[in-house]
Amino acid sequence: MPFYGYLSFLKVSEMHEKIIVATMxxxxxxxxxxxxxxxxxxxTEVIGIxxxxxxxxxxxxxKVKEMMATELRDQGEEILESMRQEFQSSKHYMIxxxxxLREGDPAEEIVKAAEEEGVDLIIxxxxxxxxxxxxxxxxxxxxxxxxxxxxxxxxxx
Amino acid sequence: xxxxxxxxxxLIISLxxxxxxxxVFVDSIVEIGLALGISEIILGVTASAVGTSLPEFGSAMIxxxxxxxxxxxxxxxxxxVWNIAGIxxxxxxxxxxxxxxSQEVRRDGLMAFLTTLTITTALFLIGEITFxxxxxxxxxxxxxxxxxxxxxxxxxxxxxxxxxxxxDKNLALNKKTILMTILGLFGLAIGCRAIVxxxxxxxxxxxIPEVLAGILLAFGTTAPEFFTVLTSAKKGLxxxxxxTVFGSNIFNILIGLGIPSLFVTIPVEPITIYFDAPVMVFMxxxxxxxxxxxxxxxxxxxIILVASYIIYIVTRLTIFS
Numbered sequence: 001m002p003f004y005g006y007l008s009f010l011k012v013s014e015m016h017e018k019i020i021v022a023t024m025x026x027x028x029x030x031x032x033x034x035x036x037x038x039x040x041x042x043x044t045e046v047i048g049i050x051x052x053x054x055x056x057x058x059x060x061x062x063k064v065k066e067m068m069a070t071e072l073r074d075q076g077e078e079i080l081e082s083m084r085q086e087f088q089s090s091k092h093y094m095i096x097x098x099x100x101l102r103e104g105d106p107a108e109e110i111v112k113a114a115e116e117e118g119v120d121l122i123i124x125x126x127x128x129x130x131x132x133x134x135x136x137x138x139x140x141x142x143x144x145x146x147x148x149x150x151x152x153x154x155x156x157x
Numbered sequence: 158x159x160x161x162x163x164x165x166x167x168l169i170i171s172l173x174x175x176x177x178x179x180x181v182f183v184d185s186i187v188e189i190g191l192a193l194g195i196s197e198i199i200l201g202v203t204a205s206a207v208g209t210s211l212p213e214f215g216s217a218m219i220x221x222x223x224x225x226x227x228x229x230x231x232x233x234x235x236x237x238v239w240n241i242a243g244i245x246x247x248x249x250x251x252x253x254x255x256x257x258x259s260q261e262v263r264r265d266g267l268m269a270f271l272t273t274l275t276i277t278t279a280l281f282l283i284g285e286i287t288f289x290x291x292x293x294x295x296x297x298x299x300x301x302x303x304x305x306x307x308x309x310x311x312x313x314x315x316x317x318x319x320x321x322x323x324x325d326k327n328l329a330l331n332k333k334t335i336l337m338t339i340l341g342l343f344g345l346a347i348g349c350r351a352i353v354x355x356x357x358x359x360x361x362x363x364x365i366p367e368v369l370a371g372i373l374l375a376f377g378t379t380a381p382e383f384f385t386v387l388t389s390a391k392k393g394l395x396x397x398x399x400x401t402v403f404g405s406n407i408f409n410i411l412i413g414l415g416i417p418s419l420f421v422t423i424p425v426e427p428i429t430i431y432f433d434a435p436v437m438v439f440m441x442x443x444x445x446x447x448x449x450x451x452x453x454x455x456x457x458x459x460i461i462l463v464a465s466y467i468i469y470i471v472t473r474l475t476i477f478s
Contacts, residue, residue: 061176061183064208064209
């Protein structure tokens with residue numbers, strides 16, 4: 001269930017003509033399912049975003065940094081392509097899909113892309129359990145604090 | 158006290174110099190290789206295998222050749238135990254889950270096990286690392302590299318290979334690359350010499366055996382592996398995380414001890430033969446056992462690995478010091 005629940009679900013969903021869907025590949029099916037639930041039969045522009053996180057500690061070898069960036073870029077392309085296939089299938093004729101592959105801090109890039117594209121809604125998964133959030137940090141928590149529009153958090157764990 | 162501070166500072170600074178110099182050296186060597194027409198696949202595989210392990214190799218090589226073989230052997234074996242139980246364990250705790258593929262475990266995991274088994278058996282039988290043992294180790298590494306290159310070639314699509322070869326043709330060897338190679342090599346040599354000097358001096362001051370100093374030195378020389386494994390595990394690049402550990406462990410023994418033994422027979426302390434080397438075999442087996450059950454390393458398994466390392470280092474520092 002999404003954090004915001006279904007309380008004003010239908011009312012809110014009518015306002016959304018441009019949605020940005022952020023994913024790192026995990027729980028993609030759940031996130032896409034909720035997105036399609038919101039869209040229903042309305043004409044909507046969906047932007048799928050994947051952010052390649054390029055930051056590495058000071059002593060990481062340069063070749064390794066390059067390998068990581070290449071692997072993550074390939075991974076991102078694959079994920080965005082599967083999103084495109086789902087959102088642009090014939091049964092979802094009302095969706096106009098656009099892929100966005102960015103590099104940098106995931107939370108910052110998602111917020112920046114949402115501002116630049118002028119979207120009405122950001123959809124992303126909560127992704128991590130309590131321990132992971134403490135050890136790895138949470139992208140969704142950072143996005144919540146600086147988003148320029150509504151956010152829908154899909155509770156994936 | 159002042160002397161200790163200076164030595165510790167010199168150790169830290171020289172470690173940073175060595176790690177950065179290794180970076181510059183590997184980069185320049187890859188550029189030279191490309192300019193000479195060597196396949197990008199061969200260079201890529203070699204660079205990633207060698208890149209993170211150069212600080213251990215350099216330190217072990219300089220230590221062995223300058224009359225402190227115990228530091229060299231301790232550094233190579235200590236790095237292998239720390240790579241598995243410390244680095245991979247900590248990374249699994251932080252990332253929560255590190256997955257792998259059976260093909261990689263069969264190839265790299267088995268090779269890492271064979272490597273540790275070969276050196277431990279040789280030490281049990283001969284008690285030192287001779288020229289012949291060195292040749293066997295180096296041949297094993299060449300075979301492993303060949304297997305890696307073959308696997309990489311088959312996984313790359315023909316189109317991408319053609320693209321890379323088209324691009325390669327445009328590269329030319331320039332003076333800057335050669336200068337950077339020399340600078341990188343110079344930094345490595347000077348840095349490793351300073352590392353070995355500081356380590357030996359500190360071990361004398363602290364009255365600890367040189368082997369133990371080498372084992373502790375491995376915390377520093379494995380910094381590139383630590384950041385590579387931790388970062389890739391956190392980013393979900395699991396193959397890179399486990400591959401780096403196996404690759405580094407194979408390199409540390411086969412090349413890190415193989416190459417110096419071509420110049421001088423390496424004497425090995427009984428404590429290393431009967432305790433450190435078997436622990437290294439045990440840690441490799443433990444990792445393989447944990448990974449084999451579901452091709453993944455969980456947070457709990459990470460804790461098991463770190464706990465094993467703590468038991469090892471405490472035993473080493475107290476009972477066998």
